[in-house]
Amino acid sequence: MEEKVLQVRNLQTHFTSDAGVVKAVDGVSFEVGKGETLGIVGESGSGKSVTSLSIMRLLKDTPGKIAGGEIFYEGRDLTKISEREMRKIRGNEIAMIFQEPMTSLNPVYKIGRQLEESIILHMKLSKKAARERSIQMLTAVGISRPEKIVFEFPHQLSGGMRQRVMIAMAMACNPKVLIADEPTTALDVTIQAQILELMKSLTTTTDTAILLITHDLGVVAEMCDRVVVMYGGRAVEESDVVSIFTNPKHPYTQGLLESIPKIGDRVERLSSIPGNVPIPAHMPMGCKFAPRCPHAMDVCWDKEPSFDKLTDNHSVRCWLYEEVPTDEPNLVGSSER
């Protein structure tokens, strides 16, 4: 069994608002192995971004707080360590790139300075050595004339270039884990593939694990080894990437896959999952997906199913695959598939 660099166990992140406590992440668990790419998939509001911010402990400016669970990084629980120790991990051991390359760089500082900041901080290099390192990183992310770019300001670069700079920045200190929160969502389709390819090749050479947060199943197919599907702050299915696409178990995953248009199929309308993601303040009592589920049974409305293993590497949270605890299973929808 390969070494796990990051283990998230029963993570709970709650947001306190005037309306009460919102459980944005409600008991999510997963593991990322060394050099492995784990995808976290879900619609907006499923809690996937909050999960990534929780791991980095970057919830400071939000009303959110880690309310329970553990995040183990190399044997240490990140939820327990001091802010000072956490700062040594951020940008150094675990780095992050964000969705918005246009606004993620400070507009008033030159690219070089922004890159060197973390290099000097974590690698304890001199200014000159840090400059060399940043030029090396810019070359590695495929930026031409890097020795010029270090003197330019973010507004002089395109979105794709800026995301390359963000990747260079994140990878500069050879992190063991790279968290990428929708890294290609804001980019043109042609640039998307390049950026993904770049992330893949860079992390392969350094054996860096990637936690890829996305709603794009195409990106998942391209990049990931394993996939966690999230819905309403919970993991609903987890498996290797091939099983997710060939043998999806949870009705939500099935719905997601059906809503991808397929080349060659002529359809009048693209299929979609009816309804919306539940508002966290008004979560259904039972299964969170029951109101939108084509297979919803009585039990689904009353009790939430547990997250169980179907096979060694395929878990699902659905009553369809569990012994229903009530006397008579009352099927409302059909379950042929």
Added chain:
Amino acid sequence: MLRFLGKRLLQIIPILILVSIFIFLFVHMIPGDPARLVAGEDATIEDVELVRKELGLDKPITEQYITYMKNLFQGDFGKSLKTNRDVSYEIGERFMPTFWLTVWSMSWAVVAGLIIGVVSATKRNKWQDYLGMFGAVSGLSLPSFWLGLMLIQLFAVTLGWLPSGGMDSWKSYILPAFTLGTGVAAVVARFTRSSLMDVLKEDYIRTGRSKGLNERRITWGHGLRNAMIPVVTMTGLQFGFLLGGSVVIESVFSWPGLGKLLIDSVAYRDYPVIQAEMLIFALEFILINLVVDLLYGILNPQIRYE
């Protein structure tokens, strides 16, 4: 950059001409007769008319204006009606006291305002924030003349530590500079707070944190630099106002500056002095705006001067 500067400096000339027309008209609309004031209380009507003729005040206003402008372009602001000395001499004598008072007031006010603003923004809704903003609102709401009088009462009259007025030593600066700077410090603090709070919500601040930077570096390095942009505009305007001479504060502290000169000149209907002072006031504002625009370019690299 140089072209921008040259263009902006050339633009000053038409603006000043326009301003001079307005000032000239307004000054001559002030009720009261300077000729009578110059001639004296018990001068005969003939004497007054004579003085009026001597001063050129009997001519039509357009002609007076043209004569005034002709002299002005030769660097001649005219003579004070009250002291009969050159206006440039009168103003020159009063400018430096006001200038230094402004510099000292602004210096402490900007430093204090920035610190209070940053602390309030980073300790949002904690006691530091409440204390800072209580101070800022008080500083804004207290009338400055009242604050000045209270300070004189306490430090000059009761304790006898500082002089109550005049400009004799460095000690004379403390009370007026404190009084004058209070309002500015309050405005700077409030501007800095709200601007920094907005900036700290930006994505690049989160990026900074994700790099492992500490909060001090985030706030002072990444946050404040971006938050300064609106604060600089406001500070420039305040600087302009103070440079014009605070009429009220200079009177309270009998400060020999431009503000007090303006009050005296208006009381005496000293047209040439009033006009010259107003014109310099306008010029200061224009120049400060130019400096603010140049500072923008330093603070915000996205601005290009063309």
